[in-house]
Amino acid sequence: MNFYDFLQREGIKIEKKIGDHVFRQGEIDTSLYFINSGLLKAYYLSEEGKESIKSFLSDKDIIGSLTSAYLGEPCSFGLLCLQPTKLTKISFSALREYSKKDVNIANELIDVLLQFSMKKEKREYEFLCLSAEQRFSLLVESRPNLIEKITQNDLSRYLGVTPVGLSRIKKRVYENMDLTNI
Amino acid sequence: MNFYDFLQREGIKIEKKIGDHVFRQGEIDTSLYFINSGLLKAYYLSEEGKESIKSFLSDKDIIGSLTSAYLGEPCSFGLLCLQPTKLTKISFSALREYSKKDVNIANELIDVLLQFSMKKEKREYEFLCLSAEQRFSLLVESRPNLIEKITQNDLSRYLGVTPVGLSRIKKRVYENMDLTNI
DNA sequence: AACGCGCATTAACCGAGGTTAAAACGTATG
DNA sequence: CATACGTTTTAACCTCGGTTAATGCGCGTT
CATH class of the missing domain: 2.60.120.10 (Jelly Rolls)
Structure with a gap:
């Protein structure tokens, strides 16, 4: 069996x-x-x-x-x-x-x-x-499909930060992405 | 077997x-x-x-x-x-x-x-x-024998803080203990 | 359309812990 | 004993994320 x-x-x-x-x-x-x-x-x-x-x-x-x-x-x-x-x-x-x-x-x-x-x-x-920012970046790369399906509130509580904290992390990460893509 | x-x-x-x-x-x-x-x-x-x-x-x-x-x-x-x-x-x-x-x-x-x-x-x-301080306090209660055997350097790297950070946490925790024991 | 509700962002302030460097301790080794 | 090395503490400064509160945004319900 x-x-x-x-x-x-x-x-x-x-x-x-x-x-x-x-x-x-x-x-x-x-x-x-x-x-x-x-x-x-x-x-x-x-x-x-x-x-x-x-x-x-x-x-x-x-x-x-x-x-x-x-x-x-x-x-x-x-x-x-x-x-x-x-x-x-x-x-x-x-x-x-x-x-x-x-x-x-x-x-x-x-x-x-x-x-x-x-x-x-x-x-x-x-x-x-890893830092909260590194954990976030890793998740964006490894499970992009998951991130689409859940709210930022839930995502932040999974990463071990507050919703406010995650909002700041996102801003930092995406600002840096823009710089490296020029 | x-x-x-x-x-x-x-x-x-x-x-x-x-x-x-x-x-x-x-x-x-x-x-x-x-x-x-x-x-x-x-x-x-x-x-x-x-x-x-x-x-x-x-x-x-x-x-x-x-x-x-x-x-x-x-x-x-x-x-x-x-x-x-x-x-x-x-x-x-x-x-x-x-x-x-x-x-x-x-x-x-x-x-x-x-x-x-x-x-x-x-x-x-x-x-x-839990916060680093809570993790430390929990470890002191649950595995006091372990803490005796390892350096504070290693203990801090297990808790996810630096040796300097752990030194401050210890100070805080033991100061509060004294107050509650009066 | 108007309202309410939850979600996301932003700002101001605060605190925990990181960083760096210096000083104080231990303790082993010559 | 003297030196040297690792550990721990302390101090000064800084960064990240928490807290609170206000604002804006989307969306469903009536």
């Missing part, structure tokens, strides 16, 4: 509208979600009400709260739809049960986790080593 | 002195390293010579460059011993071969990757949502 078969057999199809939550920060949700289509944001909300965006998710991404699914703790972040979204919901514990019996599923899960780990390492690198 | 058996059977024991590199940024190294004892830092070096510390590793940690081991690219960071260190070197591809044949090894690898993923998510959260 492969991961696709597992999704077909054990998954539950879900449709969500713009503004709907898949789960909220603080809830227990031990599922993983495979995204068939749509766009979502995973975000933290601080006690003071400050929002920070962990990631944007779209087609073929897999998302879920590991601390909730694996450790049984409340979700440390919430998951909200920015576009109409079709998901397949799967039970994390069912996936783990299958992996314990089926070496193919286990190895596909290993691949998923390796991809995920590398994605998180890349983001760690960007926060540790 | 379990992971410990795999280490015994396929691992190579290595000893390193203070200042030795396990691997350098830019090299190809497709191994994983299990740390039996010692202390190391994984660090990035920018083109301008700025060092940023990705993580500190000690007993029972597992470290290796995923981009090198999994994708075959050069290591994006280097690994250096801060204390005399005993390692067990294992081949990542051998581990993957074993996982494909042995469902127990595969599931232990899944657990390792889940732990690793949660660790990286925690660090992402700290950079995204």
Whole structure:
């Protein structure tokens, strides 16, 4: 059996509208979600009400709260739809049960986790080593399609600056682009 | 077979002195390293010579460059011993071969990757949502033993500030502690 | 058309942390 | 003991981004 078969057999199809939550920060949700289509944001909300965006998710991404699914703790972040979204919901514990019996599923899960780990390492690198301006420029180059789809407010909260800060960064970056293009 | 058996059977024991590199940024190294004892830092070096510390590793940690081991690219960071260190070197591809044949090894690898993923998510959260001062205070509470063992220079490069910046943060934090303790 | 609402920009002010350089400490080595 | 080297602190100055608030812009609703 492969991961696709597992999704077909054990998954539950879900449709969500713009503004709907898949789960909220603080809830227990031990599922993983495979995204068939749509766009979502995973975000933290601080006690003071400050929002920070962990990631944007779209087609073929897999998302879920590991601390909730694996450790049984409340979700440390919430998951909200920015576009109409079709998901397949799967039970994390069912996936783990299958992996314990089926070496193919286990190895596909290993691949998923390796991809995920590398994605998180890349983001760690960007926060540790790059300035907000460099993170913005990198995102413009690497995911121009994403930037078209989200507001500057959300983009800034993903980059770790305020909307006002991002507006200034954009201005600086595009001014410098003009100079180098002369 | 379990992971410990795999280490015994396929691992190579290595000893390193203070200042030795396990691997350098830019090299190809497709191994994983299990740390039996010692202390190391994984660090990035920018083109301008700025060092940023990705993580500190000690007993029972597992470290290796995923981009090198999994994708075959050069290591994006280097690994250096801060204390005399005993390692067990294992081949990542051998581990993957074993996982494909042995469902127990595969599931232990899944657990390792889940732990690793949660660790990286925690660090992402700290950079995204917390100030340098908050990151410092959190580290003082959660890993006081680590702070004793490393220099302030290295600590600052782990927190994403300069040594000068960390000195100021410390001063602020300890002044506030005194006030609250009266 | 008029209104409201959220988003983006701009300006003024502020604070955290970077940069540079000097001084104060440690501590190892001759 | 004296020197030298790395670490930590301190000070002066500067830059970047946060904060607040005002303004403008687009867009949907009535």
